[in-house]
Amino acid sequence: xxxxxxxxxxxxxxxxxxxxxxxxxxxxxxxxxxxxxxxxxxxxxxxxxxxxxxxxxxxxxxxxxxxxxxxxxxxxxxxxxxxxxxxxxxxxxxxxxxxxxxxxxxxxxxxxxxxxxxxxxxxxxxxxxxxxxxxxxxxxxxxxxxxx
Amino acid sequence: xxxxxxxxxxxxxxxxxxxxxxxxxxxxxxxxxxxxxxxxxxxxxxxxxxxxxxxxxxxxxxxxxxxxxxxxxxxxxxxxxxxxxxxxxxxxxxxxxxxxxxxxxxxxxxxxxxxxxxxxxxxxxxxxxxxxxxxxxxxxxxxxxxxxxxxxxxxxxxxxxxxxxxxxxxxxxxxxxxxxxxxxxxxxxxxxxxxxxxxxxxxxxxxxxxxxxxxxxxxxxxxxxxxxxxxxxxxxxxxxxxxxxxxxxxxxxxxxxxxxxxxxxxxxxxxxxxxxxxxxxxxxxxxxxxxxxxxxxxxxxxxxxxxxxxxxxxxxxxxxxxxxxxxxxxxxxxx
Numbered sequence: 001x002x003x004x005x006x007x008x009x010x011x012x013x014x015x016x017x018x019x020x021x022x023x024x025x026x027x028x029x030x031x032x033x034x035x036x037x038x039x040x041x042x043x044x045x046x047x048x049x050x051x052x053x054x055x056x057x058x059x060x061x062x063x064x065x066x067x068x069x070x071x072x073x074x075x076x077x078x079x080x081x082x083x084x085x086x087x088x089x090x091x092x093x094x095x096x097x098x099x100x101x102x103x104x105x106x107x108x109x110x111x112x113x114x115x116x117x118x119x120x121x122x123x124x125x126x127x128x129x130x131x132x133x134x135x136x137x138x139x140x141x142x143x144x145x146x147x148x
Numbered sequence: 149x150x151x152x153x154x155x156x157x158x159x160x161x162x163x164x165x166x167x168x169x170x171x172x173x174x175x176x177x178x179x180x181x182x183x184x185x186x187x188x189x190x191x192x193x194x195x196x197x198x199x200x201x202x203x204x205x206x207x208x209x210x211x212x213x214x215x216x217x218x219x220x221x222x223x224x225x226x227x228x229x230x231x232x233x234x235x236x237x238x239x240x241x242x243x244x245x246x247x248x249x250x251x252x253x254x255x256x257x258x259x260x261x262x263x264x265x266x267x268x269x270x271x272x273x274x275x276x277x278x279x280x281x282x283x284x285x286x287x288x289x290x291x292x293x294x295x296x297x298x299x300x301x302x303x304x305x306x307x308x309x310x311x312x313x314x315x316x317x318x319x320x321x322x323x324x325x326x327x328x329x330x331x332x333x334x335x336x337x338x339x340x341x342x343x344x345x346x347x348x349x350x351x352x353x354x355x356x357x358x359x360x361x362x363x364x365x366x367x368x369x370x371x372x373x374x375x376x377x378x379x380x381x382x383x384x385x386x387x388x389x390x391x392x393x394x395x396x397x398x399x400x401x402x403x404x405x406x407x408x409x410x411x412x413x414x415x416x417x418x419x420x421x422x423x424x425x426x427x428x429x430x431x432x433x434x435x436x437x438x439x440x441x442x443x444x445x446x447x448x449x450x451x452x453x454x455x456x457x458x459x460x461x462x463x464x465x466x467x468x469x470x471x472x473x474x475x476x477x478x479x480x481x482x483x
Contacts, residue, residue, distance in 0.1 A: 007342035013393075014343065014351045017386060019307045076300045085302015092302050101302050109298035112198045126301065 030091030033084065037095045041068055065096055072097035076104040102126040150273070153367025155360075156334045163272035163280070163321040165328040165479065167218030168435035169210050173288065173314030176424075176432065179414045184436035185315075186213065192289065192314050199289035200234065206316040206428075207232070207243040211283050214318035214435075218326075225249055225320075226277035229268050231260035232427055233286050233312075234294065243283065258353075258382050259336070260284040261317065261431040262454025262475035266333040268321045269477070278323050285316025286426030295346075295461060308348040310384045310410060310425035311418075317431030319439075328442050332368065332478040336360040338458060340471040346464045350387020350410070350422055353455040356472030357383065358394040360453060364476050365400060372402050376447045379438065380474075381430035381455040382410035384422030409433040430454050442481045450479045 045064040049055055055063075075081040081101045084092045092098055103123055110122035124131065150158050170185045177188030187209070194202040207230065215225065228247060230240035231254035244251035256263035264282035271277050291312040292299055321330070339356035357380055365371060372378055372395070383391055388408035395402055413424030413433070434452055441447040458471045 010341045010355065011343060014348070014390065017351075017390060018348065019386070021307055076302075079300060081302045082300045083302075086304055088302075089304045098302060101300070105298035105300035105302075108300055109293055126297070 026089055029087055030089050032091070033088035034091035034095060037068070037092065037097055041065075041095075044068070068095070068097050069100040072100035073104045076101045077108065081105075099127060099130065102130075153363070155337070155363050156332055156367035157266075157270070158332055159269050159273045159330055161273065162323045163269045163330055164324060164326040165319055165330065165439065166279075166322040166324055166326040167214045167216075167220065167320035168318065168439045169214035169217055170317045170432040170436040171206055171209050171213070171315060172428070172432050175288070175311075175418065176313055176315050176413065176428075179418065179424075180412050181433060181437050184440055185432060186436060189314075192287070199287050199293065200238065203232065203234070203239045203285065203287040203290050203316075204242045204246075206285050206287065206314075207239050207283055207318075208246055210285065210316040210318035210435075211243065211247060211281055214281065214283075214320050218320050218322070220279060220320065222247065222249065225279050225281050227252060227268070227271055227280045228283070229254060229264040229280060230283040231255050231264065232284060233257065233291055239285070240283065249281070256454065256473060256475065257456030257458055258286075258425060258427050258429065259454035259456030259473050259475050260427050261319075261434060262381070262452060262477055265319065265321070265330060265452075265477045266335060266475055268319075269330045269333060272321055272323055280321045281318060282321060283316065283318040284427040284431045286312050286314070286428040288312045288314045288426075291426060305421060306347045307421050308345070308351070308386060310349060310382065310422045311414065311420035312426035313382075313410075313413060313424045313428040313432065315428035315432040317428065317433075317435035319435055327481055327483070328439065329480050329482050330477055331480045332364070332476075334360055334364040334367065334476040336474040336476070338471045338473050340469050342469045344464075344467065344469045346459065346470065348386070349382070349425060349457045349470070350384040351390055352470035353457050353472040353474065354383055354387045354390040354394060357391050357453055357455050357474040358398065360474035360476050361395065361451075362398050362400065364451070372400050372405065375449045375451050375478075376405060377438075377449075378402065378406045378451045378453070379430070379433070380406075380408045380453045382423075382425040383408045383455055384410040384425065386422050387411075387455075438479070442479060445481060448481045452477050452479060 048060045107123045110118040171187040173192040196202040228249040228251045232239040268280040341355040343352040410423040455474045
């Protein structure tokens with residue numbers, strides 16, 4: 001019991017010493033970078049629809065995602081996306097570019113362990129949980145839709 | 149018996165520290181100890197195909213140059229002691245394969261430098277060898293890969309995080325007389341005060357450091373004031389402040405003679421939050437700054453405490469708390 005008390009006291013003390021992240025600057029960084037990424041996406045879509053007038057808005061949206069994914073992947077390869085992430089936090093993680101970065105970065109990191117067991121197997125170590133959660137959410141939504 | 153008190157050992161005659169070498173990466177080379185390191189790399193891959201291979205090459209260079217620093221050949225080294233942070237301590241194993249020396253692999257996480265010095269001192273004072281090489285180190289990129297996230301992942305580091313030092317240090321202990329002698333050692337116990345945050349290693353390891361230091365002071369009947377420098381391994385800024393508080397709570401007041409390698413390794417501009425960590429942190433500072441200052445006679449009586457966090461990614465993911473360990477050696481400058 002005495003040990004438990006000591007540990008509890010120590011952890012409370014430790015919590016009081018831990019430097020806190022300032023929320024407002026972090027929010028501002030995330031807001032403007034996240035917004036900028038979305039703006040770039042919208043620009044890509046507009047340009048696509050200007051050059052290919054026969055393209056539907058849905059198709060243009062899909063191509064926009066593909067292009068953003070490619071750009072983020074290339075930036076990751078050049079070692080730039082992690083710097084953006086360190087500055088913007090959620091601002092660069094939440095958009096689809098963050099998802100691209102989370103797949104490209106382990107692929108780069110583990111490619112030396114071979115194509116199958118390194119690159120392919122480790123590619124989804126970070127994105128995997130997101131995909132699983134997404135699929136589970138889809139199934140749940142589908143069931144709700146079926147019932148009502 | 150050469151043991152006094154609860155956990156402290158006295159080395160009566162040997163060992164002497166006769167040779168040392170420190171090699172660090174480019175970032176460490178821009179830090180506070182830049183002028184003291186023997187070698188600073190321009191490229192942290194060290195011309196190798198992977199960071200794991202680069203880490204091995206750091207180890208190899210450290211041992212070979214440390215032998216060179218005291219004019220010893222490979223066949224004059226009786227035992228090689230080493231450890232690192234990689235799974236199954238591959239950096240040390242592969243270095244030992246290359247060097248073809250009798251080898252004992254050690255694991256004490258970031259306390260390995262102190263652990264190897266203790267084991268080496270015991271081998272020498274026991275009369276089993278004439279020269280022992282103690283090597284340890286770490287690499288930022290290989291540690292990140294094993295313990296955290298891929299390097300290129302765009303995440304933010306939490307404010308309690310530390311930066312693994314890229315570097316290796318090697319000390320050659322010997323029965324041959326020199327100006328630095330290891331006089332005492334305290335083998336630490338594993339201490340766990342139920343800290344579970346793997347991003348706050350300093351806070352997790354500080355209690356272990358406290359226990360080892362206070363046991364040492366009790367065993368030897370000394371106080372912090374009796375030493376020129378008390379140097380801990382990689383508690384970082386937060387951890388070293390916590391240790392100061394804990395020591396004061398136990399009645400040991402530390403003044404300017406207490407410092408932490410992790411806290412001092414990098415400058416504030418380098419944005420590493422709580423400072424350096426890893427086996428390489430204390431290994432490089434000990435084998436550069438401390439050894440050089442002692443040889444100049446600027447430091448005479450130094451306590452070196454290696455601090456290690458003994459968890460793995462699996463134990464952390466399963467919700468276990470972080471066990472800490474701290475080993476202590478006392479270095480004395482002799483004429």
